[in-house]
Amino acid sequence: MRYLHTMVRVTDLDESLDFYCNKMGLTEVRRIENEAGRFTLVFLAADEDTNPGEGRPASLLELTYNWDPETYSGGRNFGHLAYEVDDIYEFCQKLMDAGVTINRPPRDGNMAFVKSPDGISFEILQKGKPLEKAEPWASMANTGTW
Ligand SMILES: C[C@@H](O)C(=O)SC[C@H](NC(=O)CC[C@H](N)C(=O)O)C(=O)NCC(=O)O
Numbered sequence: 001m002r003y004l005h006t007m008v009r010v011t012d013l014d015e016s017l018d019f020y021c022n023k024m025g026l027t028e029v030r031r032i033e034n035e036a037g038r039f040t041l042v043f044l045a046a047d048e049d050t051n052p053g054e055g056r057p058a059s060l061l062e063l064t065y066n067w068d069p070e071t072y073s074g075g076r077n078f079g080h081l082a083y084e085v086d087d088i089y090e091f092c093q094k095l096m097d098a099g100v101t102i103n104r105p106p107r108d109g110n111m112a113f114v115k116s117p118d119g120i121s122f123e124i125l126q127k128g129k130p131l132e133k134a135e136p137w138a139s140m141a142n143t144g145t146w
Pocket residue numbers: 007009037039041062064066
């Protein structure tokens with residue numbers, strides 16, 4: 001068995017692609033337009049996931065855009081999507097410079113949280129840092145600096 005993707009529904013595809021691609025750095029690897037179902041699927045990959053060796057992208061994010069407007073309310077049972085980055089401070093600074101709020105700053109040099117335009121939570125983890133060292137969010141008062 002192999003993990004393929006996580007699907008999230010988005011209310012504005014252009015706004016979402018600006019966040020996921022221009023700001024988070026993901027790349028569109030596939031798009032499906034479904035006229036009958038009136039929806040668009042866009043598959044996104046992080047740079048190290050675009051070709052993990054088997055010639056097929058793995059660990060993708062699938063955006064579902066329903067052409068007819070819907071209101072989405074996130075269930076408490078959904079937590080976050082996690083990505084690993086080479087330099088968490090540099091990554092978060094670039095997001096801040098692009099106008100993205102860092103909901104949980106990476107003061108511990110290990111973990112940060114941001115949200116997509118639809119409120120999907122993203123955990124950003126520093127490559128090489130053990131997960132056990134991550135301070136729980138609640139203990140990190142968000143002072144807006146790090
Ligand atoms: C391509 C494959 O990875 C899919 O996920 S297709 C699954 C299919 N998606 C849709 O029909 C998209 C439009 C639909 N209105 C929706 O918002 O999901 C599907 O069965 N979706 C149902 C689901 O619960 O994911």
